Amino acid sequence: MGNGMTKDVVAPPGGVMTDEVGTITGELTLEPKIGSDGTVRLRAQYKGAEEWYTVTGAQIKVDPGNGAAVDRAAQDLLSRFTP
Incomplete structure (x- = not known):
């Protein structure tokens, strides 16, 4: 995506599970x-860090040519971790 659709959050209780390093906690950027x-796919990083991690199970398959579907999927993934 790379269109600036990021969200800064505080990890929920228990943290956010990632494929690469397991659970991450604290202030994150999604x-x-x-x-x-x-x-x-949703990815996460510690706020201000450079390395990104794939959030386990946070993926939605869409038609990559359908911009509206891509945007809906991105919003759905972000909403899983934001109020």
């Missing part, structure tokens, strides 16, 4: 990214 296969 960002949805679309892959070439049309899968929108």
Whole structure:
């Protein structure tokens, strides 16, 4: 995506599970990214850090040519971690 659709959050109780490093906690930045296969995946980083981690189970498959579907999927993934 890379369109600036990021969200700063405080991890919920128990943290956010990632594929690469397990649970991360504290202040995080979340960002949805679309892959070439049309899968929108949510990734997270410690706020202000450079390294990104894939949020476990946070992915939605869409038609990559359908911008509205991509945006809806990105918003849905972000809303899982924001009030």
